[in-house]
Amino acid sequence: MTFASFVIQLLNGLAAASSLFLVSAGLSLIFGVTRIVNFAHGSLYMLGLYGAYSLIEALGRTPLGFWSAVVLAALAVGLAGVVIEVVVLRRIYRSPELFQLLATFAIVLVIKDVALAAWGPEDLVGPRAPGLSFPIEILGRGIPAYDLMLIVVGPVVLALMWLLLARTRWGALVRAATQDREMVGALGVDQARLFTSVFFVGAALAGLGGALQIPREPATLDLDLSVIADAFVVTVVGGLGSLGGAFLAAVLIGVAKAFCIGFGFSKLTLVVEFVIMGVVLVLRPYGLLGKAPATPRAIGETPPPLGPPRRWPVAAWLVLFALVPLVGDRYVTVLLTDIVCFALFAVSLHFIMGPAGMVSFGHAAYFGLGAYAGALLFKKAGLPMELALVLAPFVAGLFAVVYGWFCVRLSGVYLAMLTLAFAQISWSIVFQWDELTAGSNGLVGVWPSAWLSGKPAYYWMALALCGIGIAILWRALFSPFGYVLRAGRDSPLRAEAIGIDLRAYQWAAFVLAGTMAGLAGSIFAFSKGSIAPSSVSIAQSTDGLVMVLLGGVETLTGPVVGAAIFTWLRDLLARETDFWRAALGLMILLIVVVFPQGLVGGLAALYARWRPA
Amino acid sequence: MTAVLQVDGLHKAFGGVRAVEDVAFAVSAGELLALIGPNGAGKSTCFNMLNGQLEPDSGVVELEGRDITGMSPRAIWRLGVGRTFQITATFASLSVRENVQMALYSHAGKLRSLLSRFGTALRTEADALLDQVGMLDQADRPCGVLAYGDLKRVELAMALANQPRLLLMDEPTAGMAPRERVALMELAARLARAQKIAVLFTEHDMDVVFSQADRIVVLDRGRVIAGGLPAEVRANPDVQAVYLGSGH
Amino acid sequence: MLTRNRLLAGVSALAAASLALPAAAQDTIKIGELNSYKIFAAFLDPYKKGWEMAVDEVNAAGGVLGKKIEIVSRDDNGNPADAVRVAEELLSREKVAFLIGTFPSNVGLAVADFAKQRKTLFIAGEPLTDKIVWDNGNAYTFRLRTSTYMQTAMLIPDAAKLKKKRWAIVYPNYEYGTSATAAFKKLLKQKQPDVEFVAEQAPPLGKIDAGAVAQALADAKPDAIFSSLFGPDLAKFVREGSQRGLFKGVEVFDLLGGEPEYLDPLKDEAPVGWYVTGYPWYGIDTPEHKKFLAAYQARYKDYPRLGSIVGYSLTMAAVAAIKKAGSLDQDKLLAAMSGLQLTIPFGPITFRALDHQSTMGAYVGRIGLKDGKGIMTDWHFVDGKDALPSDDEVKKMRPAN
CATH class of the missing domain: 3.40.50.300 (P-loop containing nucleotide triphosphate hydrolases)
Incomplete structure (x- = not known):
């Protein structure tokens, strides 16, 4: 690479960084104040792009039309953020940690279908920026003037935000709330209004980030999820709640990607940001400029005690489930096989995120690696299917040994993001290692042995194995080991002070959960006959989170119910309506608003209220 | 001395x-x-x-x-060495007795078990400690709902669990x-x-x-x-x- | 606790009720169709219009074997695991005669393998992967569309004719892109042994950093570029590349760039002079296409995309197979598909007995501009059968089964 192209790639990286920064800044701001992991932030960005496209068409492709469209689109997206906050999120601030994530996930689904209905399926390529579409010559190479302007926009917005935060009363409140949410409540500030205004600003920044991309990027329906992952990464690498950090991280990642391309390692761009995040989090557990949170878990939010399962109801359910293939059709059996696999997957995720307090955004890593391990042991190592099936979980467990060792050194959202980083690194390896994993195509021909090839036979085996897996996890929760996990979640300080090596237990929990997720994945793979990288993807991890939260993270049976309801609803709605994503989203929103403790938690609360005295 | x-x-x-x-x-x-x-x-x-x-x-x-x-x-x-904290640190989702049992299990090196049921052992020892600090009557309540003064007592009981010098x-x-x-x-x-x-x-x-x-x-x-x-x-x-x- | 269980029991009873069998109507022939409608909406929306029109045409003409046909369509969520589940639902609950559809290669391959396991015919519509009929080919799977290899091969004569020495390559980082690149390099090298591949860029699908990629390609000073980008990646690449002068004095080939799905969004920025394969619906005046075009435009007040052709032709192929088989027996259907001949809007095609690939062709031409819209100019039709490797080569790749 010559000096000139080095400089140009640097500028390219900086231009990309500006838009990354705008989205991330809004996300960071919202998280800092409300502690909401806003999954819908990428959707707001997408709306910004679509909105700007339509507004430019309406206002005309003149500089005035272009810039007023950009500003109006940003403001409109800000208002959309306000609607989301007021209509949905405000009702569930008191819910368990991360429950809001479920709501924002549902909003992603709704916005995607709304955008599809409003703008259609075709990619919309916006106009070039009027007046700025000419290239400027630098070192003998042309770079669009608009890109150079974008490089300036990032720091300008950073400066404006800094002024807003440092010099206004609103800014002071935001800073105070970012440091200590309880304090703001204690100061007698109208928390609802503060949150709404923060949502407006955060959403408007996302909208602005999207709108400014219109000359560089077509408006498409896939932007939401591809942007949200980037934004999470930037926010966490920079340090949650730190705008300066977000800027630094955006520049780091933007430039790193540009250099990957410049030096001819373009395949690395798939994963480079996650590698950076992993390294940063291992070295600096709170991001580049982040600070350790004052109180990891707010007082008064401790989860209720967990009761062990009653034997007879559980046994009755098991028998009921085992009988279904005798009365139902073949498809019910297939669907139930999916459900039991996901139930074990969700219970294993719940094991670490509920009682152990370690939220994982990357649990699909173990599910998927278990699935791939099963398929590879069977196809490439030539093991008998039964042996491959039961050995595969231990391969997933081995990965959990390595990944977990790093993860348990962190806590809260940082831990969650490190799990995501490992999952994405695993995904990108699976996705690109054509010789071993068959790359994006995945492995096919992973069918069970003859005696298990009947759907009921396979289902009974899945039910038995997943049942055993769930039984082990539940049993472990009420063993001394499980109590240590809960104790460590409630008060790490006290756990250490009574001689408990908490990290060792958390690590072991990680490995156990990873192994069980691997078992679920391996059973899943053989039930499908094929396995593809999507089983290691963010979407698979998100599904697990949704199942756990939907059922109720603070209950024991919640994850099982959540897995069943989510899988069944998705199957049902996808068949009944074209707009199944929006329908699913709305169903989840309904459940969220009616049962802010999750389904099982909500039903238990209802029962407690109606129970005759 | x-x-x-x-x-x-x-x-x-x-x-x-x-x-x-x-x-x-x-x-x-x-x-x-x-x-x-x-x-x-x-x-x-x-x-x-x-x-x-x-x-x-x-x-x-x-x-x-x-x-x-x-x-x-x-x-x-x-x-x-036993200790209590300036701001009480107990296990809020566990009952008072389980809190003390936790410390006792730890002292006895019994925490590593994955399949036995927690809480069946060392119960009398836990109750004895709770009796000493006057918390026996609340042994089954979760710590998360206790009054602050009571939490301090639970902490004291936990601090005494390893027979500290x-x-x-x-x-x-x-x-x-x-x-x-x-x-x-x-x-x-x-x-x-x-x-x-x-x-x-x-x-x-x-x-x-x-x-x-x-x-x-x-x-x-x-x-x-x-x-x-x-x-x-x-x-x-x-x-x-x-x-x-x-x-x- | 008891009451909670009762509540859950109620919920599950409801669930069981809705899971129960729908009454099967036997006066129609049901064909199961699955596709990633939500994930690849831009392509599959016109595709759906295509097969809907085909179904109505077939039924208006009296159906097949004296029965009306019905397509039961499902969204597979772009995910092989979901696709296999949905396929199972179509077979066991909807009792469809066989399966058609799918878009991404991994879904196509997973459903193909599922079809083999279930001993059921599957006609893949859109998946481009060569593997579905070659390396992973099986007795139950057929594929309609021109494959990655075929479309690449169609561009080779033009590419070789230019005698450009320094080629740069850009492709989306997944199987389609890598296969297209491998095929292009191999075929061009055969025709022109002195060719040099000076740069290769593989941005992630849907996430190209177009400015940086364009710059990196320009740094290699290529004489020509081969791209297999499509969709938003292509749009971004075109815009950044032209703003940065990448295409000045450089010949560019883009594998799918002439398909209306990907060409039309570019509007007046369509890159004039690029060599592409695609679908110039505005210029094809064969009788079979004219008939199709008129019907489509009358019905939808919109012009067809390539997806419309695939959806329409896929359905017609399915119906032709049923007609030829004279029954819904799988063995007879498979025998009928082998060597099945029919005429689609692109002309006559054959599903080759050799590898189950259809000989559907494609249009090869160069991009031009007309009334602020990209069109294909100087195009000609290449029959699919002329873009396939020799039978011996195919036999070597395809497992015996």
């Missing part, structure tokens, strides 16, 4: 600010030593170097003649009503003396300090400015100066 805890020449600085300078004192079995001083005097820093949370820049901390300087909180606990109590009565404060410290003193436990505590409430401590060490700006029996300390002009505000 040999000292249970012996501290010598303890130093700690944070970025050039000397938080603790050349602090030395000793506590004997069955003795209650109060560490007092105005805000910022270095009490907490000092305390955290004893319990393993902070590593001193220099100096020695000995427990029954054994050097424990720089050991982790876990290791120090294993050597027989030394008890470290950081502001044991902070956040409690005045009448409860004296009662709690009386309880702690009674148990300590009966079981020959050395107690080191920091405290803001002078009524508690002067009524319960056997000896007092006064810190100011990181240094020991006085030490001795309560009456001596009360009469010390330096201490009066610090506490009447002219010392700043």
Whole structure:
């Protein structure tokens, strides 16, 4: 690479960084104040792009039309953020940690279908920026003037935000709330209004980030999820709640990607940001400029005690489930096989995120690696299917040994993001290692042995194995080991002070959960006959989170119910309506608003209220 | 009588600010030593170097003649040091009895089991400890719903679970009503003396300090400015100066 | 606790009720169709219009074997695991005669393998992967569309004719892109042994950093570029590349760039002079296409995309197979598919007995501009059968089964 192209790639990286920064800044701001992991932030960005496209068409492709469209689109997206906050999120601030994530996930689904209905399926390529579409010559190479302007926009917005935060009363409140949410409540500030205004600003920044991309990027329906992952990464690498950090991280990642391309390692761009995040989090557990949170878990939010399962109801359910293939059709059996696999997957995720307090955004890593391990042991190592099936979980467990060792050194959202980083690194390896994993195509021909090839036979085996897996996890929760996990979640300080090596237990929990997720994945793979990288993807991890939260993270049976309801609803709605994503989203929103403790938690609360005295 | 805890020449600085300078004192079995001083005097820093949370820049901390300087909180606990926190730290989703059992299981090395049911063992021992602190009647309630004073008692029971030779109590009565404060410290003193436990505590409430401590060490700006029996300390002009505000 | 269980029991009873069998109507022939409608909406929306029109045409003409046909369509969520589940639902609950559809290669391959396991015919519509009929080919799977290899091969004559020495390559980082690149390099090298591949860029699908990629390609000073980008990646690449002067004096080939799905969004920025394969619906005046075009435009007040052709032709192929088999027996259907001949809007095609690939062709031409819209100019039709490797080569790749 010559000096000139080095400089140009640097500028390219900086231009990309500006838009990354705008989205991330809004996300960071919202998280800092409300502690909401806003999954819908990428959707707001997408709306910004679509909105700007339509507004430019309406206002005309003149500089005035272009810039007023950009500003109006940003403001409109800000208002959309306000609607989301007021209509949905405000009702569930008191819910368990991360429950809001479920709501924002549902909003992603709704916005995607709304955008599809409003703008259609075709990619919309916006106009070039009027007046700025000419290239400027630098070192003998042309770079669009608009890109150079974008490089300036990032720091300008950073400066404006800094002024807003440092010099206004609103800014002071935001800073105070970012440091200590309880304090703001204690100061007698109208928390609802503060949150709404923060949502407006955060959403408007996302909208602005999207709108400014219109000359560089077509408006498409896939932007939401591809942007949200980037934004999470930037926010966490920079340090949650730190705008300066977000800027630094955006520049780091933007430039790193540009250099990957410049030096001819373009395949690395798939994963480079996650590698950076992993390294940063291992070295600096709170991001580049982040600070350790004052109180990891707010007082008064401790989860209720967990009761062990009653034997007879559980046994009755098991028998009921085992009988279904005798009365139902073949498809019910297939669907139930999916459900039991996901139930074990969700219970294993719940094991670490509920009682152990370690939220994982990357649990699909173990599910998927278990699935791939099963398929590879069977196809490439030539093991008998039964042996491959039961050995595969231990391969997933081995990965959990390595990944977990790093993860348990962190806590809260940082831990969650490190799990995501490992999952994405695993995904990108699976996705690109054509010789071993068959790359994006995945492995096919992973069918069970003859005696298990009947759907009921396979289902009974899945039910038995997943049942055993769930039984082990539940049993472990009420063993001394499980109590240590809960104790460590409630008060790490006290756990250490009574001689408990908490990290060792958390690590072991990680490995156990990873192994069980691997078992679920391996059973899943053989039930499908094929396995593809999507089983290691963010979407698979998100599904697990949704199942756990939907059922109720603070209950024991919640994850099982959540897995069943989510899988069944998705199957049902996808068949009944074209707009199944929006329908699913709305169903989840309904459940969220009616049962802010999750389904099982909500039903238990209802029962407690109606129970005759 | 040999000292249970012996501290010598303890130093700690944070970025050039000397938080603790050349602090030395000793506590004997069955003795209650109060560490007092105005805000910022270095009490907490000092305390955290004893319990393993902070590593001193220099100096020695000995427990029954054994050097424990720089050991982790876990290791120090294993050597027989119990502690309570300024802001109570209990396991909120566990019942009072389970909290104490947790400490007992840990002491007995029984926590590694994955398949046995927690809580079946060491129940009588837990109840005995709870009885000592007057919490037996609430043994089945989750800690998350307890009144603050009761939490402090649970903490005390947990701190006693490993039959400690030394008890470290950081502001044991902070956040409690005045009448409860004296009662709690009386309880702690009674148990300590009966079981020959050395107690080191920091405290803001002078009524508690002067009524319960056997000896007092006064810190100011990181240094020991006085030490001795309560009456001596009360009469010390330096201490009066610090506490009447002219010392700043 | 008891009441909670009762509540859950109620919920599950409801669930069971809705899972129960729908009454099967036997006066129609059901064909199961699955596709990633939500994930690849831009392509599959016109595709759906295509097969809907085909169904109505077939039924208006009296159906097949004296029965009306019905397509039962499902969204597979772009995910092989979901696709296999949905396929199972179509077979066991909807009792469809066989399966058609799918878009991404991994879904196509998973459903193909599922079809083999279930001993059921599967006609893949859109998946481009060569593997579905070659390396992973099986007795039950047929594929309609021109494959990655075929479309690449169609561009080779033009590419070789230019005698450009320094080629740069850009492709989306997944199987389609890597296969297209491998095929292009191999075929061009055969025709022109002195060719040099000076740069290769593989941005992630849908996430190209177009400015940086364009710059990196320009740094290699290529004489020509071969791209297999499509969709938003292509749009971004075109815009950044032209703003940065990448295409000045450089010949560019883009594998799918002439398909209306990907060409039309570019509007007046369509890159004039690029060599592409695609679908110039505005210029094809064969009778079979004219008939199709008129019907489509009358019905939808919109012009067809390539997806419309695939959806329409896929359905017609399915119906032709049923007609030829004279029954819904799988063995007879498979025998009928082998060597099945029919005429689609692109002309006559054959599903080769050799590898189950259809000989559907494609249009090869160059991009031009007309009334502020990209069109294909100087195009000609290449029959699929002329873009396939020799039978011996195919036999070597395809497992015996």
